[in-house]
Amino acid sequence: MDKLDQNINTLQKLWQDQKLKDINMNAVIAPDSFIVKQLRTFEKLQLRINAVKITLLAMIMGSFTWYLFKYSDPSPSVLLGLFWIGACLTIFTILYLMKQFKASRLNFSLPTIDFIDLAIEKVQEQNKIFRLIFPFLVLGLIAGLNIIYLGLLTDLSIGIRIAYHLIVSLLLIGLIPLGFKIRNWKFKKENQPVIDELVNFKNEIKG
Amino acid sequence: MDKTDKEALFIRILNENKDRIYRLCLGYLIDKQNVDDLFQDVMVNIWRGLDSFRGEAKESTWVYRIAVNTSLIYNKKTKRIQQLINQQEMDEIIDQTSESIETRMNLTALRKSISGLKKQDRLIITLLLEGMSYQEIADITGISLNYVGVKINRIKKQLEKMING
Structure with a gap:
């Protein structure tokens, strides 16, 4: 055994024998312990966050419907439009949350190199999910609002009606690049540094 | 796995590995607050991973x-990594009543040297200090045995130079 190995053996003993006062947790490690309770709470936290998001969306949708019913006598076309928008928002929310949930679950028990690859893939996937689903949501909203306008604007001249349809459609189409831009900015700010560091780590660990 | 089994397994794994996990966190990060937070994160991920633990890998390798x-x-979450530790921080972690002054000084020197290594090297040396074989380190990190x-x-050479230098 050379000197280097002997030194490592000494260091191993020193390292493993160190007594750490912060992890004397025997008192708290019991079936109903604080840490287990905390973990149960943590598992519920994400569900609660998503529940809040869904409630907010339902409230917005509810207020919009209430407003329409209060200030107009909704025709079948308005009702159909509302139903369509509601369906689009529901499908978007479910798809987005499902895919986001799937993408956010990292398998921490993989070997580090595989874990890094997976983590990079998942971070990029988070961005792809939005890019994939968002245009369909906007197109759905355009269709829904145009159906509502068909029933709402019956008293106006054809020219003004067309103008309304065009303006609302163009405004919503403008949301697509705007949504992508905001998403890209957020991605670059929050996720790109993570990807860069993971790539860097992987390259260095692989030599 | 039902809830009671999961909790029992978690508590067993935690009891058997908590010291090692904490030391690994200690080797990777420096300041006490971050080490405690990282330790909690590891606990959470072990808990979440229990449902999919099928025993394909050795339990210690899995942990x-x-x-x-x-x-x-975790390192991506915190930008604040201190490169140097001082005696006061060390005292917060090491149980002073059961360590001699010499041991504490040696440990401080070791931890200071580890903190001077690159992040990936810190992880590898911590695994080695835990007594893991090269094969086990290869299994954990996914890099080849050679x-x-x-x-x-x-x-090792770098560490020795730092400790002696």
């Missing part, structure tokens, strides 16, 4: 993989 990978991600050997030799 270490989670600890190492959590450390990687390269683990090369890397460890390099780190």
Whole structure:
């Protein structure tokens, strides 16, 4: 055994024998312990966050419907439009949350190199999910609002009606690049540094 | 696995590995607050991973993989990594009543030297200090056995130079 190995053996003993006062947790490690309770709470936290998001969306949708019913006598076309928008928002929310949930679950028990690859893939996937689903949501909203306008604007001249349809459609189409831009900015700010560091780590660990 | 089994398994794994996990966190990060937070994150990931633990890997390898990978991600969350530690911080972690002054000084020197290594080297040397074989380190990190050997030799020399220098 050379000197280097002997030194490592000494260091191993020193390292493993160190007594750490912060992890004397025997008192708290019991079936109903604080840490287990905390973990149960943590598992519920994400569900609660998503529940809040869904409630907010339902409230917005509810207020919009209430407003329409209060200030107009909704025709079948308005009702159909509302139903369509509601369906689009529901499908978007479910798809987005499902895919986001799937993408956010990292398998921490993989070997580090595989874990890094997976983590990079998942971070990029988070961005792809939005890019994939968002245009369909906007197109759905355009269709829904145009159906509502068909029933709402019956008293106006054809020219003004067309103008309304065009303006609302163009405004919503403008949301697509705007949504992508905001998403890209957020991605670059929050996720790109993570990807860069993971790539860097992987390259260095692989030599 | 039902809830009671999961909790029982978690508590057993935690009891058997908590010291090692904490030391790994200690080797990777420096300041006490971050070490405690990272330790909690590792616990959470072990808990979440229990449902999919099928025993394909050795339990200790499985636990270490989670600890190492959590450390990687944790490091992305915190920008604040101190490069040097002082005696006061060391005293907050080491149980002074049961360590001699000499041991404490040696440990401080060791931890200071580890903190001077690159992040990936810190993880590897911590695994080595835990007494893991090259094969186990290769299984945890996913790098080839030969390269683990090369890397460890390099780190050992660097560490020795730092401790003696």
